[in-house]
């Protein structure tokens with residue numbers, strides 16, 4: 218197993234302390250490892266932020282690059298790595314027309330489709346690949362529900378690394394094409410994402426490769442915190458009251474909250490952790506079901522939904538997502554594929570943002586919460602849109618009509634009259 222040394226810069230102590238077990242608290246060196254030898258709990262990066270002075274830290278962030286590396290003090294590197302494909306600093310848009318449709322006062326859309334490969338996965342991949350390079354790996358790989366494959370292939374190409382991406386063989390064609398184009402080794406596995414993930418876990422112990430969401434997962438997961446930092450910074454160093462986030466493995470959901478908590482601890486922002494609302498598709502909703510049943514662990518399911526990027530039947534961070542939703546006064550809801558399709562259209566028609574099926578699920582859950590009266594009309598709500606509509610075009614096929622006419626003005630007038638074109 219490759220390792221890196223803990224080193225010191227400008228006489229200051231390294232803020233990155235170790236990999237620490239989330240269950241028993243045991244420390245491990247900062248290597249490519251992801252599970253505790255003692256209790257099999259997941260490992261995550263542990264920091265000591267006690268030396269960070271809020272005003273100076275804020276100044277450094279504001280003077281930093283227009284990418285996630287502006288938050289380098291909170292990421293597991295001593296120096297921001299040199300990555301060719303920058304991720305992050307995506308738009309946070311105030312969505313007044315969406316808010317009005319839902320009877321809410323203040324809704325913001327965090328549009329993470331505006332990343333280099335059009336999903337939030339660029340945040341986690343850019344961190345994982347930078348770490349893989351630091352640890353000396355020449356080959357990177359992943360088990361993907363689609364967007365991760367897309368992102369790993371692109372970032373590996375930019376870094377000049379060889380890559381292998383493993384996907385379920387029934388993935389959307391747009392995602393397959395947008396991945397293969399980068400010159401990766403694309404492996405379609407006959408099975409579900411959970412089968413792909415099991416295969417990659419096995420392969421990661423046989424091969425000296427960095428699997429971004431397996432053996433370097435603790436670093437990968439850190440990339441998601443930057444979504445939380447950005448929301449707070451873009452709201453003028455304030456927290457929203459509520460955040461609606463899609464859940465696949467539950468990593469993004471829990472890490473956005475971790476980002477808020479770290480900044481509260483350092484004193485960069487003040488107030489309370491927002492209510493955290495998770496969004497799943499009914500056809501793959503192990504976390505939403507456990508939430509409804511008051512369970513603390515999730516029962517694995519076999520996914521059947523158009524929201525393929527969320528189709529993880531055995532979510533690694535499910536228990537932590539449940540704990541967070543309860544502790545923050547949020548919830549975890551599941552919506553049907555039909556509601557997700559309507560969610561895509563609602564977001565598109567009111568904001569001009571075209572999202573993939575995962576964003577349809579998230580928007581539909583926001584709508585559900587508004588209808589149910591869970592959202593106080595005065596709340597400031599952020600809905601996190603994680604991917605691009607052009608990658609899941611089949612979801613909107615048949616949701617509108619096209620009018621075909623001869624190239625003559627009278628033909629158009631006729632069409633108008635016959636009420637075939639809405640005047």
Ligand SMILES: *Cc1c(COP(=O)(O)O)cnc(C)c1O
Nearest residue numbers: 364465466467468469575603604
């Ligand atoms: C991967 C993914 C998610 C959720 O990721 P987790 O961190 O595994 O919960 C959400 N939306 C999209 C579009 C994704 O690709």
Ligand SMILES: [Zn+2]
Nearest residue numbers: 238241253256
């Ligand atoms: Zn442990």
